[in-house]
Amino acid sequence: MISHAQRSTHTVVQKIDGLTMxxxxxxxxxxxxxxxxEVNAGWIALVPFGFTRSGExxxxxxxxxxxxxxxxxxxxxxxxxxxxxxxxxxxxxQVYMHNDWVGHMDFDTEEKWKKWEDSYRNYIITFAKVAADHKAEIFCVGTEFKLAAKKRETFWRSLIKEIRTFYKGEITYSSNWDGYQTVPFWDDLDYVGLSAYFPLxxxxxxxxxxxxxxxRDTKKTLKKLSRREGKPILFTEYGYMSIDKCAWRAWEIEKERHKLPINEQAQANALEALYSVFWEESWWAGxxxxxxFPNGMGHEGYFDKDYTPQGKLAAKTVAKWFGSE
Structure with missing residues (x-):
């Protein structure tokens, strides 16, 4: 296993062809x-959600x-x-915040920050130990904490260091697409992880x-980021709904999905373009x-418009690229 200190930007041999299940x-x-x-996926991501409320x-x-x-x-x-x-x-x-987004999470006193860090640490260490016990290949230490990642560097470095004492797989953090430049601890990780919902x-x-x-411009920026940090770029999350305008601002069109028509071709085109842009780049890990949705379970009632490619044109696109490995 290559350690986080040894990994370079050009060590990606096989793409991570993954689905979030x-x-x-x-x-x-x-x-x-x-x-x-059936879509030739060689990886899955599993998301044990935690929950909090704004200010708690x-x-x-x-x-x-x-x-x-x-x-x-x-x-x-x-x-x-x-x-x-x-x-x-x-x-x-991944922490779900009711009526808000964890990227906005902030506290006005050191005492509150410490309480949150203790609670979050308990949550993360619980599942890091599951990952260690069952030899999961990658562990993601956090997702989209835009302000907390920037403000609490010491906490994140300490948490990563603790996890490495018992977990021998690779570790990443998932930054939102617009927050990766302010994450101060990429050097402690194996991948620069991004939720890659770049509006196109x-x-x-x-x-x-x-x-x-x-x-084009985003690709150039990410290549520079990979070179600067000495780490491959991993899209810890990416995808497109099967509706009109799906390559735009995902957080906005999700709210408008009931008004937007089903558009499987738009979804398939968006995925085809993403793979065409990044697949051959050695600094892109996948x-x-x-x-x-495994066995169709867990969807919120708008399966035909959701991000899944299941039963849609995009399934062929995914299978083609994933099968190229």
Missing amino acids: VAPPRPFNSDPMLEIA TDVKFGSDRQWWGERTEGIEDCIQRAHKAGVKVMIKP TNDITPSVDDLIKKW GFMWKW
Whole structure:
């Protein structure tokens, strides 16, 4: 295993061809890995959610009221199933903040910050130990804490150091697409991780060629970032809804999805462009597409418009690129 201190920008031999598997509400009735194999995915990301509210310092997780797949027993079962099928795993704990976004999370006193750090540490260490016990290949130490990552460098470095005492896999952090420049601890990690929802164009159905052109400046910036940090870029999250204008501001079009028509071609074009731009770059490690519903479980009622490629034109696009490894 290459240590975080040894990894260079040009060590990516095989792309991480991953899917983020939505946690199922209950145990599986059939093997979810069979369907995943149809798109040639070699990796999955598992997300044991934690929960908090704006202004609160507690991170709640592991409740019996949570879906089975978000709790320890569900994560363990999914890792075992994946490894049995020859699929590698990233564990990516993620905090959901009611009526807000964790990127905005901030506290006005040191005491509150310390309370939050203690609670978050307990949450993260719990699942880092699951990752260690079951030999998950990558562990993601945090997701989209835009202000907290910038303001609490000492905490994050300490947390990463603690995890490395017992977890021997690779570690990343998932920055939002507009926050990676202010993350101060990339040098302690194995990958520069990004939630890659870069807004490209608000065209209804942009062509692949147009999208490739729109990626040009961002690609140059990310290549420079990889060179500066000495780490490959990993898209810890990326994806497009199957609706009009899907390559625009994802956080806005999600709210407008009920008004926007289904557009499978737009989704397929957006994914084709992303892979065309990055796949052959040695500094791009690959990524985890958001998202995949195992056995159809866990969707919120708008499957035909959601990010999943299942049963859509994009499934062929994904299978083609993932199968090229």
